[in-house]
Structures are given as structure tokens and as C-alpha cells.
Amino acid sequence: MSQKTMVAVTRRLPPACEARLAASYEVRLGDDARVYTPEVLAAHAAGAAAVIVTPSEAVNAAAIAALPASIKVISTNSVGFEHIDLAAARARGFRVGNTPDVLTEATADVALLLMLAATRRASEGDRMVREDKWTGLRPTLFLGIQVTGRKLGIVGMGRIGAAFAKRAQACGMTVLYHNRKRVADEAGATYVARLEDLLAQSDVLSLHCPLSPETKGLLNVARIAQLPDGAVVINTARGGLIEDDALIAALQSGKLYAAGLDVYAGEPNIDARYRTLKNVFLLPHVGSGTIETRTAMGMLAIDNLEAVLEGREPPHALV
DSSP states (O other): OEEEOOOEESSSOOHHHOOOOOOSEEEEEEOTTTOOOOOHHHHHHTOOOOOOOOSSSSHHHHHHHHHOOOEEEEEEESSOOOBOHHHHHHHHTOOEEEOSSSSHHHHHHHHHHHHHHHHHHHHHHHHHTTTTOOOOOOTTOOOOOOOOOOHHHHEEEHHHHHHHHHHHHHHTOOOEEEESSSOOTTOOOOESSSSSHHHHHEEEEOOOOOOEEETTBBBBBHHHSOOTTTTTEEEOOOOOOBOHHHHHHHHHHSSSSEEEESSSSSTTOGGGHHHHHHEEOOOSTTTOSSHHHHHHHHHHHHHHHHHHHSOOOOOOOOO
16 A cells, blocks of 8 residues: 655644545644744654645745755645745745635625724623623713714725625725725725825725735824824734834824724734723634635645645646
């Protein structure tokens, strides 16, 4: 009986994905609590022909240099690939693939959740009930703001931005968007060519653009100042789009009414000041966190590595 090809996985996957891997490969599953330094990742991948990683692993030049020569493909269980040094992978002849187009609806749902939770002070209410401090209905208890009739500004009108726009319109919001170019199907949203003009009109600002050298720190002191007083900021894209000092200062001063965040710079080691603010609703990067979506992502990650190991072109190749 021939020996199965080894596949190393840094984190646990949904059961259906692990079962699919186990049917065809020898699988070395990882530890969700482990920190994968370059040395740890290399040891975990020893003897493997493929490795499935997540954004929790910094697959930088040092990590790629340490990987064993047996590796043929790095498959990331994510759409984003900022955590992988693609040039270093290319130099070593490793193929790299990601998992696009399957997390649109789940992430748009979380953007809606963040917006409603932030505007309706959900974290404060939840805490009061859990701590048994609720003494009954009062007309002024935790008054929030309604989104109906307000303007939503979307930065980045890709699939997720468009899906969130539809949800916001169902809530009675007027949707504006800024994008590198006007999209063909605006779905009732209004294109705003200049970011500054979008900011000035956005009662709620939601970020859906990719992180790049051009967009890093996009929401800074100057741009927050251009938002209306009492605006709300939502981020389900990438933490690096926001300058933490600027956002925190605006939340503390009351310039911003609230924020809803699912992603952070340096996550999971977020700026500790966020935990002290009552007017920010925090989630632990769960935008794609449904059984259906995470299973679909895992299956795409397997599709990529399986194609490479069988001598085919991976369906979602980055390198």
C-alpha cells in the first residue's frame, strides 16, 4: 500500500473539511492555541507536501525560508493574503492559493450586526442584563440612534460592500459609495468620486476596501474630522485601514457616536483602550464565521492544494 502524501494544517478546520483531507492524505492537524513562529511552522510542516495556513500565521520571508523543500503549495484559508510574502514564496517555487468569493453574505451580515449593535448600544445593554443591574424599563435607558433615514457611506464597493448596501437599504438607509471606479451595477447606491465628499455625507461609514500601501491608515485624524459630528464607523475589512489613535480619540471626545469593529491592527493583540470604551462594539474577526462559509472556505483551500499535488493549476492561484 502506497504511503499517503502529508498535508500540514496550522489550525483546526470544520469537520467536513478535515474528513475530506483525511480521506486522501495523511494529515497533521495544528493547535488553535499555538503561536506559529517560523521555526514552529517549519517543524509542523516537516515532511509535508502542502500546508494550509490562516491569517493568524505570519508567513513572511523568514517563515517561507524555513519551510522544508518538500512543500509544493501554501494554501491560505482566507481571502486576504497580506500575511504571506508572495515574492518569497515565488522565489522558492511554492504555489500559493486563497479562498475568494464565498464569504460575501456572512461578512455583510456581520457588517449589519456591527452597525445595529453600535448604534443601539448593544454591548452596554448586554452587560447590564448579564451583571443583573437592569432594574426595569425607563424611557431614557440606553437611548441609541436609528439608522432609518440616515446616509451610509461605503468605501470599497466590491461584493461585500454591495451586499451590505442591500441590507442597509432594507433598513431605510440612503447608500453612497466611493470606489476606485464606478461599478456597473450600483443597486440603488450613489457613486461619489472623491473620498472627501463621501466622508462629509456619511452618517455611518463602512470600510470594505482591501489593505494596501495606498489604503493603510486610510481613516486618520484628518479624514475623521471630515465626517459629520456623531457619525458611526464600521470595519469588517482590515484593521490596518484605521489609525487606532485617531479613532480612539474621536470616540473618547464624542466626535464619533460609536464604532463597530471586527478587525484590528495587530490582532489579536488589539489596542487595549478599545476595551475601555462603552461606545465601541467589538467582535473577534468573525466576519466569515458561519458553519456554511467556513466549510466552503476550507473546501476551496483543499481545492487549491489538491490541484497542485495532482499537477493541475490551482483554481484560486496567487502565485
